[in-house]
Amino acid sequence: MAALETSRELSAGSARPAKVGVWRRLRKDWWIYLFLLPTLVGYGAYTVYPLVASWWFAFLDWPGFADSGTFIGIENFQRLAADGLFWNAFGNSFLFLILAVPLRVGLALLLAILLNRKRTPFKGLLRTLFFLPVVTTGAIIGVVFTLLLDAGGPISVAMVGIGLLDSPANFVASTDTSLLAGVAVWVWKWLGITMIYWLAALQTIPQEVHEAAMIDGAKPWQEFTRITMPLLIPFLVIITLIDTVGALNVFDLMYTMTGGGPSFSSEVIEIFIFRTAFGATVPQLGYASAAAVLFGVLTMGIAIAQAVGLRWARRATGAMT
């Protein structure tokens, strides 16, 4: 009987381990939590608290020079809904995302494939060169590119010289091109890090798979589309997620390059928030917080969409293999 009970306990234990209470775990592994404490305190003070405070501020009418705001319910959100400049900034951020992320992901993949080939010379040097802009401060790059891209800058002069332009163009100060200039510089700046992600991803594909494809007579394009790409899709989703988050954090670059102008044509949502909170003659902290909250809700939507995409991609690739 005792042997039977022991056997049942063992069998139950192997199916699902006995639950250990929180307090018991805390007592047992207290030193783990002690080491975690500084991180938890820092995260709480500098991430969770400001986050919660932002949501609260969004419901206040709070001029920046007042000590505190007055609760006004959803009035800030109602104002935002009717604020053309908010939707302009929202649209600019979205357009930035739509243009910049595929460009960055695609170009970086192309570069990674080229730099992953055995026949490519100076691979180490080229990888370093492409990575250099990543470690350069965004604000500095913004200032430098303002000079490079203005009408008297070398890029405009060169384009006139080779006949691409009739007259010098001010790429950062034209309503038609200011956002595109920001996209181009952002993609250039961050290409190196995405290239590194892709290189790491490419190196996870076993050489044997490529060899098998060659033996089966696959041409390079077939090998890329039928072997390499399907195996890279999970990485594509992750890399796109990382780059998407990056594309929503372009304040330093855009602020120094264009200041959001001319005429708000390159004002992304972060500049709108900053301008509303600090740049106006009467700062509106509550209104700026409401804009930030709406922006957060949008990015949350994107994150969920990406997670759904990730799940679908993994299922799809699983089904293919």
Added chain:
Amino acid sequence: MNTSQTTARGIPGMAPIGRRQFLGATGAGSLAAVLASCTGGGQSSEEETEGGGDGTLQWWDQFRPLTQMLEQDLFDPYMQDNPGITIERRELAAADLGQALQVARRSNQLPDVHSLAGLDAAPAALVSEGWFQPISDFADFASSPVADQIFDGLHRFNGDVYAVPLFSSRQHATIPWYNAELLEQAGVDPDDEPVTWDDLRAVARQVRDNTDAHGIFLPAQNPNYLNAIVVQLAMTAGAPGEIDWRTGEYVQDSDPFVQAFEFLLSLQQDELIHPSSPAMIPRDATARWAAGEGAIYPWGPWFIGDLASESPDVVERGLGCWSIPRPDSEMRSVRSGPAGGVFWVSTDSAQPEAAAELLLRMTQEDFQAALATAMDQPPALLDAVETADVHPAYRDMVARFAEDVRIAPAPEIGHPEAWRVLAEMRPVEPGIGTILQSALSGEDLDVAAELRTYREAMSAERERALEVVQGEGAEVDQDAWVFGNWDPESDYAIEDYDAR
């Protein structure tokens, strides 16, 4: 990675994702995304102030040309007289100071004394929110040389003086500063002053045609700069300002404003403006003017002081200024409101006596003369410029201001609650500067229609603000903006407020 580590589905190192993992990943992603909405802020629990407690007086401002003068003529003598006090000054860019002050206020770290760049729309609002403490209890400002320039609603609230004017309001920011060397190369005699807009255009054209430099700088990345230029040029064309003080109505869509737009746009169409101007802020234009890339730069009186402190050789090279040009030979003045307070003493300062004493010293003739020497904004006591050791161009500029600039009325002086409306008013965009920025960037705009839309929006915003403050019990209406006895070509003096 070898093949043995490849999963059954053929994806190296990637395990299939379950419902719980999916939900977990989604939750984490969502949390990360929500964090993107974080704007920071919040009250600090720190209760002690940074400055003042230990005999140190913190001082923040944006006046770069004044750096040496403040040290030599104010702080050092004061610290010698008062060994227990140490003054620590921090200079910030004007664009950053307003933000720094807001953050400092919420973390109880305001300096003892600071200027108001970026927060100067309605100092009375800051007084009412308890930012400052009065200084008239600690020093006799009623007997100071600038006593007649201290006004209720600007410097004095409920009978207490909180700040004093240190700069003259007889100034504007559209002084055509010229590079004498370039003009000489272009065959232009600087003494043959371009009086009208067409004269200025002709000079710019001569520079462009006869030198490697460009005619005029118009740094267009900063809409505030453009706004000031348009308003001041419109006044030379007959506009009373953005508001017609005789009726209290906004007039930004009147003919003089449209003419000012057309003049500036024609300069660009004639390729007389430095081609990189659209991407410049005023500081960039100053640097490139100093580098000799262009001959004429319309900017404020502080321009020469900036150059003297940063690139004295450029001042030595030769520069000068003309009066603001006008559309025709008829002389019309530029109007500027009364000068506000410059430095304010934080309510948390433990050194109000020291701060008040320093501010009182700044109003005295000897300090005002030293202030003139720094060649920033002209001092409140304009006569000090006559005897001060300043560049001849600076003295010439101040003399031109005496001819060209008249003092306009200010609603916050005329009505004790007008400031509440000003503090309630929200920015209206696109404003004058932004409309011009769009037009300069090549956008096809109906300028008159855009200005009309702006004027209507400004009027509506003032009405909204009036309704809000009336709802809070303030007894103020649009009459606070009406000064029926205003003469555009005369200074509006304190007695005129009583006589209206």
